Amino acid sequence: xxxxxxxxxxxxxxxxxxxxxxxDRPTLxxxxxxxxxxxxxxSAYRWVDRLTAAGxxxxxxxxxxxxxxxxxxxxxxxxxxxxxxxxxxxYMDDVQAVLRQHTQIAVLDASxxxxxxxxxxxxxxxxxxxxxxxxxxxxxxLGLVLLAFSRRHVTEAFLTDHADALGSPLRGIxxxxxxxxxxxNPTEAELRTRLAEVRQQGFAAVDGQVDSxxxxxxxxxxxxxxxxxxxxxxxxxxxxxxxxxxxxxxxxAARGISRALGPNGAMPPSDTVFPEHPPVTMxxxxx
Amino acid sequence: xxxxxxxxxxxxxxxxxxxxxxxDRPTLxxxxxxxxxxxxxxSAYRWVDRLTAAGxxxxxxxxxxxxxxxxxxxxxxxxxxxxxxxxxxxYMDDVQAVLRQHTQIAVLDASxxxxxxxxxxxxxxxxxxxxxxxxxxxxxxLGLVLLAFSRRHVTEAFLTDHADALGSPLRGIxxxxxxxxxxxNPTEAELRTRLAEVRQQGFAAVDGQVDSxxxxxxxxxxxxxxxxxxxxxxxxxxxxxxxxxxxxxxxxAARGISRALGPNGAMPPSDTVFPEHPPVTMxxxxx
Numbered sequence: 364x365x366x367x368x369x370x371x372x373x374x375x376x377x378x379x380x381x382x383x384x385x386x387d388r389p390t391l392x393x394x395x396x397x398x399x400x401x402x403x404x405x406s407a408y409r410w411v412d413r414l415t416a417a418g419x420x421x422x423x424x425x426x427x428x429x430x431x432x433x434x435x436x437x438x439x440x441x442x443x444x445x446x447x448x449x450x451x452x453x454y455m456d457d458v459q460a461v462l463r464q465h466t467q468i469a470v471l472d473a474s475x476x477x478x479x480x481x482x483x484x485x486x487x488x489x490x491x492x493x494x495x496x497x498x499x500x501x502x503x504x505l506g507l508v509l510l511a512f513s514r515r516h517v518t519e520a521f522l523t524d525h526a527d528a529l530g531s532p533l534r535g536i537x538x539x540x541x542x543x544x545x546x547x548n549p550t551e552a553e554l555r556t557r558l559a560e561v562r563q564q565g566f567a568a569v570d571g572q573v574d575s576x577x578x579x580x581x582x583x584x585x586x587x588x589x590x591x592x593x594x595x596x597x598x599x600x601x602x603x604x605x606x607x608x609x610x611x612x613x614x615x616a617a618r619g620i621s622r623a624l625g626p627n628g629a630m631p632p633s634d635t636v637f638p639e640h641p642p643v644t645m646x647x648x649x650x
Numbered sequence: 651x652x653x654x655x656x657x658x659x660x661x662x663x664x665x666x667x668x669x670x671x672x673x674d675r676p677t678l679x680x681x682x683x684x685x686x687x688x689x690x691x692x693s694a695y696r697w698v699d700r701l702t703a704a705g706x707x708x709x710x711x712x713x714x715x716x717x718x719x720x721x722x723x724x725x726x727x728x729x730x731x732x733x734x735x736x737x738x739x740x741y742m743d744d745v746q747a748v749l750r751q752h753t754q755i756a757v758l759d760a761s762x763x764x765x766x767x768x769x770x771x772x773x774x775x776x777x778x779x780x781x782x783x784x785x786x787x788x789x790x791x792l793g794l795v796l797l798a799f800s801r802r803h804v805t806e807a808f809l810t811d812h813a814d815a816l817g818s819p820l821r822g823i824x825x826x827x828x829x830x831x832x833x834x835n836p837t838e839a840e841l842r843t844r845l846a847e848v849r850q851q852g853f854a855a856v857d858g859q860v861d862s863x864x865x866x867x868x869x870x871x872x873x874x875x876x877x878x879x880x881x882x883x884x885x886x887x888x889x890x891x892x893x894x895x896x897x898x899x900x901x902x903a904a905r906g907i908s909r910a911l912g913p914n915g916a917m918p919p920s921d922t923v924f925p926e927h928p929p930v931t932m933x934x935x936x937x
Contacts, residue, residue, distance in 0.1 A: 373660045374704050384728035417661050421730065430729050432757070436764060438725035439782035441671035442717050443708065449781070453772040460747055470719070477723060482769075485740040494736070495726035 376402060380410060381419075381430060386493050390429035444470070444479045447593055450623040451584070454616040455482055458597060461612070462605060465490045465598040468584070468620075471509035471517070471591070473524065475500040479593070488577045490598045499533055500525070501548045504581035505594045507567035511558040512583035512591035518558070522551065529554060566610040576601055580609040584617045584624075595620065663689060667697060668706075668717065673780050677716035731757070731766045734880055737910040738871070741903040742769055745884060748899070749892060752777045752885040755871070755907075758796035758804070758878070760811065762787040766880070775864045777885045786820055787812070788835045791868035792881040794854035798845040799870035799878035805845075809838065816841060853897040863888055867896040871904045871911075882907065 383391060383399035391399065397407035411428050414420040418433030439445050451468050459466040463484040469476045469492075476498040483490065492498055500506035500521070510518050522529070530550040549557060561567045566582045581596030595617045597609055605612075670678060670686035678686065684694035698715050701707040705720030726732055738755050746753040750771040756763045756779075763785040770777065779785055787793035787808070797805050809816070817837040836844060848854045853869045868883030882904045884896060892899075 374664075374700055374706075377661075377664070378704055378706070378724070381724040384724075386727050386732075389728040389730070389733060413661055417665055419661075419665070430725055432729065432731055432759060432764065434725045435729040435731050436782050437665070437668040437671075438717055438721040440673050440780070441676040442719065442722040443676070444719055444722050445673075445781060446676060453770060456746065456769060456771055459743065460750075463747075472719060477719065482743060483740060484743055493727070494732060495723050 376400065376410065377414075380407075380414070381434070384430055386496055390423040390427040392425075392427050396428065447584075447624070448480045451480065451593070451595065451620045454619045454623070455480065455595070458595075458612060458616050459484065462597055462599060462603075462609075464488060464600070464603075465492070466596075467492050467505070467598070468593050468595050469498065469505045469509065470593050471500070471506075471513060471521070473521070475525075476503065476506045476509060476594075478505075488598060488600050490577070492598075499546070499548075501528065501554055502533060502546050502569065503596075504567040504569045504579040505596045507557060507561050507569070508581040508583050508594040508596070509591050510554075511561035511567070512585065512589075514590050522554070526551070564610075565614060568610070571601060578603070578606065580606075580613060582610065582613040582617045584620045586621070592621070592624065663687065663697065664701075667694075667701070668721070671717055673783055677710040677714040679712075679714050683715065734911070735767045738767065738880070738882065738907045741906045741910070742767065742882070745882075745899060745903050746771065749884055749886060749890075749896075751775060751887070751890070752779070753883075754779050754792070754885070755880050755882050756785065756792045756796065757880050758787070758793075758800060758808070760808070762812075763790065763793045763796060763881075765792075775885060775887050777864070779885075786833070786835075788815065788841055789820060789833050789856065791854040791856045791866040792883045794844060794848050794856070795868040795870050795881040795883070796878050797841075798848035798854070799872065799876075801877050809841070813838070851897075852901060855897070858888060865890070865893065867893075867900060869897065869900040869904045871907045873908070879908070879911065 379400040379402065380396065383396050388395075388399075393407050393411050394404055396402075396411070397404045400407065402410065411420060415422060415428065415431075418431045420428045420434075421431040423429050447470070448468065455466045455468060459482045464487045465481060465483045467478055467481040469478045471477070474497065478492045478494055478496050478498060481490070481492050481494055498505055500510065510521065513521075528548050531548055533546045533548060548554075566580060568578065568580045570578045577598050578601050579596055579598045581594045583591040584593040584595055586592050595613055597613065599605065599609065666687040666689065667683065670683050675682075675686075680694050680698050681691055683689075683698070684691045687694065689697065698707060702709060702715065702718075705718045707715045707721075708718040710716050734757070735755065742753045742755060746769040751774045752768060752770045754765055754768040754777075756765045758764070761784065765779045765781055765783050765785060768777070768779050768781055785792055787797065797808065800808075815835050818835055820833045820835060835841075853867060855865065855867045857865045864885050865888050866883055866885045868881045870878040871880040871882055873879050882900055884900065886892065886896065
């Protein structure tokens, strides 16, 4: 039993250690890592030795450490996100070749919008999305499309879990960016009206919410049952001549991605994202 | 001490479990996972429960499991590969917009060529590279460029470690692909001559080795010290009208990537890839 509990504690610590790094902190000193992972410093040193030897962390300049290439390799080569990304890439590339701005694909999980891939042209408008980064769910076209076209119980569970955020100002990094304005999340009633509109029109368009001067348009990549596997979106200047054509262009590309994924899709069904919720026998995400 | 050894065993098993999946086996039954990871089946069931609860694995159809999205998120959002990829992407996109075939970037580690990113157009020629996948080192333009422009002790260590492969037929998946021919690695003498040529001309071009009918051209993305941080390459039809211009085009793009990485680069120095080798005080990869 000692061994079992040590193992569970090990996994827990491992996840806290890996979770201590992000795009703003790609490397950390061992002391900073210990603090962020809530692990005693001597223990953090032993962990860093072990994880570095295993290739899961790598040493950087000045004694700092960061996630290792081997971790990325293990996580990426067979990830469901990689399959989706590979199916999507040729179609994203088609969109990007025409627009020369930002083309991105994202999925929804219990924490919100996770960006799987972003293609960006040089000189494109500002865009706060980063690969493997998070986006606000209630104020972005990607988030609205994912909520509108997920299975109903997934959407309802998400709204329940994030009820505190509705009607409140956006938190976190969206306030720190120089271009971000003071964005306030919609109330639940506003959001439900918005999601119904998005379901009705088949896409979401959000002008200059996270960044002014830009507009985001997104459409769902649908499973054969009509639920969102992912959202495909673009961010372009508000003044773009292509604006009226963005939604149909993206819908056509999203159909191609759905087809490339095949009938079974390459992603787990969205149920697995919220395993605590029972499966719905009659999914009807469009009502 | 029991706890320490349990932890080390835990990491070791964790790495074997994550390493059991690859692009051909994105999900495995628990029994198959146990076999590939060399773990007793009952133990594998307990591990799968723990790793699934932590989000590092996800359950798929029919009781199979695969790496989870959370693992990908943790590994990707702050990986050195992600930084390199982000610096490279606008330049890769420029190349891809012109060629509409395959544009890829790769790094060298102790196991060989690791593909960080691949942009592929719809209808492009066959290309066996996959993201987070491995490529042969001695017979591809990416591999030759990485060997030619790495620090000398890195190259020498790689040749020593892989001496058995030199002069022998390519092993592994490269024989299973329908388009792959029976490719034989160069002998050490042939390889050294080839690497000297590549250093001399500044790029590697390999016609139809892994796949016939296609040609690969790659150039190094150099650090300020003149060593390869990565290799930028394209795969195009042997008949492409652009062939004479590929090397200069890629060299210009690689300069842009080096500049975007900044003076310190975003990648660890190649020394960290072979930590067992002492640093070289007078690196001179071009002789």
